[in-house]
Amino acid sequence: MKKKLLFLTMATVLTTTIAMSGCAKGGNSSSNGATVKIASVSPLSGSQAAIGESIKNGAKLALTERSDEFKKLNINLQFSPQDDQADPKVGVSVAQKLIADKDVLGVVGHYNSGVAIPSSEIYKNVNLAMVSPANTAVAVTERGYEDVNRICTRDDVQGPVAADFALSDLSAKTAFVIHDKTTYGQGVADEFKKRFADKGGTVAGYEGITAGESDFSGVLNKVAQVKPDVVYFGGMYPEGSLIIKQMKEKNITAKFIGPDGMDSAEVVKIAGDSSKGVYYTTMAADVSLTDAGRAWAEKYKKEFGNQPENYAIYGYDAMNVLLDGLKKAVQDNGNKKPTQDQVTKAVRSIKGFKGVATTVTFNSKGDNEDAVMFISQFKEAKYPPSVIKTITAKDYLK
Template sequence: MTKAAVFTVLSALLLSQAQAATTVKIATISPLSGAVSNLGVQMKNGAQLAVNEMKPQFAKLGMTLSLVAYDDQADPATGTSAARRALADKSVLGMVGPLTSGVAIPATQAMAPSHLVAVAPVATSEKVTDRGLKNVNRVCARDDAQGAAGGNFVAGTLKAKSVYVINDKTPYGQGMAAEAEKAMKAKGVRVVQSEGVTAEDRDFTAVITKVQALKPDAIYFAGLYGQIGPFTQQLRAKGIQTPIVSGDGLDSPDFIKLAGQNVSNVYFTSLAPSLSVVPAAKKVADQYQKTFGAPIQGTGIMAYDSAKVVLTGILNAAKQGGNKVPTRAQVEKAVRGGTFKGLTGDIKFNASGDRTSAKIYVEAIKSGKRSTAATLNITRK
């Protein structure tokens, strides 16, 4: 090989290495297939909008920014495997997600030794942050706040004297139901039945038979829309109009498709706002529609904010290090210690990774239409 040829090969190799060194990625882990893929796609797309928006800022520092999306199918084992794949890609400096608490708990545990930071949009279980991991943060309120808000709604607004409680046997559903029960019992509401159903259950004949016999004033179901939708449809088909109350797992237009276009008397607490209560999100909503051909939902808004936190954390860490690509540990520190501007307000995390000031929205569904009934402010030290 001639000297010129050797020089050409070495130049190409060095250029390739330089390009690899300046590539920066963030990842998402969410269900892109399966029963709750609607929420997972919203999360991925919301994060993608933030990436698209901030690419020029990274380019000024000589960095090429992109997003890599992993499908966890809402399964903890699949999600943890995805986290390990993200860890193996050294250009991934941050994570948006995972979507569900059941995946977030083991996946972020696997990420912790490598300091890969995660900002979860809507993972609500207390266990997500109570473990004290430095790499785990979230922009939403927790189950202990959301479950209590739902329980207080049942007791205070619905004025129910008795309630039938169901959970989907996941960390999310069990934690939410426990907090709701605690709040309802404290207000004198009698829990006539409290039981778990597996997340795969879609035939609720046995449960509905017990509801018919016990005649509760309200039903509290802590789970996801892909399951609560069929439950509601089957319950209403039996002529039972008992109010159903749930958490943010119900927050999807697909719930109405599953429950019935004219479904009414359903309420849920949501950690993600609708556009009517977040006017600042209109520009992002328009861009979402233009980019993906569908309307943005609350999960998309929360994912956008989560991605902006991760990306701003990376930029802040880079600037503190002489405009060089930061390490994962540097990004982890910058995210936990920073203050960020989001569509949902200022974002700052406490020592556990919980947002110091978050909101919970109480949503009502009547004749297949959703409206915001109340907004609650939640603070944590």
């Protein structure tokens, strides 16, 4: 019996030794190289989940494609998707969790400027690099934080572009401006209002609604009274789509113009045929307009089983920008895992990045000097809409 126990004990030791030896030689990838986590933060639940999920998926696809590239640098990439619920308080809570994990060296996000601004106040405490695919509020980069960047343009471009389009292309003389009282929605609405008035247009009304509401009879009755040429809405697609639908029901013939918050297939689902003729400005056009974009969209569909929303490609490009910065930081650090500060500096130094959707060159504020703006129109109740005009954002930047 003692011999049998001795034999079993020796066998167990031998098996354990072999297993440990196998791990040391690379049998287990998790024991080789340093772990680096890259987070995406967007609304994955609630009314804006469709866009938030697409941004997450785009970011995930980019990281997955480059995983082997980083393994050669002795870096094991891990994807860490987070749900901020389009809520500033939740965003701050997520940010606090992320900065507590020293393996997190970058964030792709957020989608809502009103969430990004307070969340980035947390990221700056450890200088954690943030590359936003979609935040347009001026204050996002005007605070001068080294770690905050965006690959899209700003509301002081987006609002004026829409105003110029209304005045010149639509020959509008009067506009009624509605906003959803959020940092993003009111910010872009104010930029439109100022430009429209400065260029000789008349602002016939200016009203705020509350995000989450569904009956906009009160404000639309005011619109019907003044009969403007255009209605400009600063806000997101859940409310904007209902406004479009209810305008049609009230026989309001004013043309509807919105910002990039209206860039979603959900517009057609909510507004139906009322979406025909609707205009919006966006940083993300239909990717199928280019050969590279079509190939990417097919790859996305194969991976996730559905067509990408336009901002999915911006999640993809934002992740690749961040990974380019990470790669440079690794190489500059003697092919060792860099610090959060080193990654932040490397990301800000990026110039001439060629993505599928956009080129990226960050200026000293973290704004993309190469950003473009598109004006799209639903010529039929079908997503994505048609791009009818392309504007270089640099022409509008101060």
